[in-house]
Amino acid sequence: xxxxxxxxxxxxxxxxxxxxxxxxxxxxxxxxxxxxxxxxxxxxxxxxxxxxxxxxxxxxxxxxxxxxxxxxxxxxxxxxxxxxxxxxxxxxxxxxxxxxxxxxxxx
Amino acid sequence: xxxxxxxxxxxxxxxxxxxxxxxxxxxxxxxxxxxxxxxxxxxxxxxxxxxxxxxxxxxxxxxxxxxxxxxxxxxxxxxxxxxxxxxxxxxxxxxxxxxxxxxxxxxxxxxxxxxxxxxx
Numbered sequence: 001x002x003x004x005x006x007x008x009x010x011x012x013x014x015x016x017x018x019x020x021x022x023x024x025x026x027x028x029x030x031x032x033x034x035x036x037x038x039x040x041x042x043x044x045x046x047x048x049x050x051x052x053x054x055x056x057x058x059x060x061x062x063x064x065x066x067x068x069x070x071x072x073x074x075x076x077x078x079x080x081x082x083x084x085x086x087x088x089x090x091x092x093x094x095x096x097x098x099x100x101x102x103x104x105x106x107x
Numbered sequence: 108x109x110x111x112x113x114x115x116x117x118x119x120x121x122x123x124x125x126x127x128x129x130x131x132x133x134x135x136x137x138x139x140x141x142x143x144x145x146x147x148x149x150x151x152x153x154x155x156x157x158x159x160x161x162x163x164x165x166x167x168x169x170x171x172x173x174x175x176x177x178x179x180x181x182x183x184x185x186x187x188x189x190x191x192x193x194x195x196x197x198x199x200x201x202x203x204x205x206x207x208x209x210x211x212x213x214x215x216x217x218x219x220x221x222x223x224x225x226x227x
Binding site for chain 2: 049055087099
């Protein structure tokens with residue numbers, strides 16, 4: 001199984017800050033990586049697919065990048081509405097696997 | 108637009124079978140998704156992929172759940188289903204159904220989730 005190691009597990013930042021979350025795959029996943037945002041009591045919502053493609057309707061302050069087996073989700077200017085837990089997921093091969101999650105808070 | 112809704116018992120006894128259904132609205136299950144899947148989330152924990160069924164008919168499930176998982180599609184009812192046998196307290200979770208509408212998209216539409224508790 002492909003392991004997805006996500007960091008940090010928690011992150012506290014100020015409104016307007018640039019925020020970065022990282023996900024590392026245990027082997028090549030050929031860019032088949034998605035990022036999700038989950039707010040308390042809600043279903044996850046897709047933000048990014050294929051490592052860097054922005055889902056329709058998602059604010060442009062969210063972006064994704066890829067460098068080998070390391071993937072990054074960046075929020076260019078943190079907004080209060082971005083408080084949530086973020087997960088990465090590889091869908092290159094079965095079993096699909098998720099990172100452990102990053103809980104993002106506002107300072 | 109495409110919407111998914113989970114349904115099923117909220118309480119299941121240990122050793123019994125958990126059965127959930129996902130009803131698809133706003134589109135046909137035969138043509139609106141590349142694959143359909145189940146994901147679960149134990150209270151306070153992260154997401155775990157359970158399995159998926161492809162529009163081609165192929166099914167895949169998480170090796171961690173061994174042979175306890177069955178996923179099937181009922182096109183006449185526009186639904187797909189999850190069966191999980193021999194449940195224990197470790198199977199207590201919110202269960203989500205989701206779909207990837209296009210090749211390469213990952214899970215882009217999710218149901219709201221349904222809480223299932225395993226307890227006698």
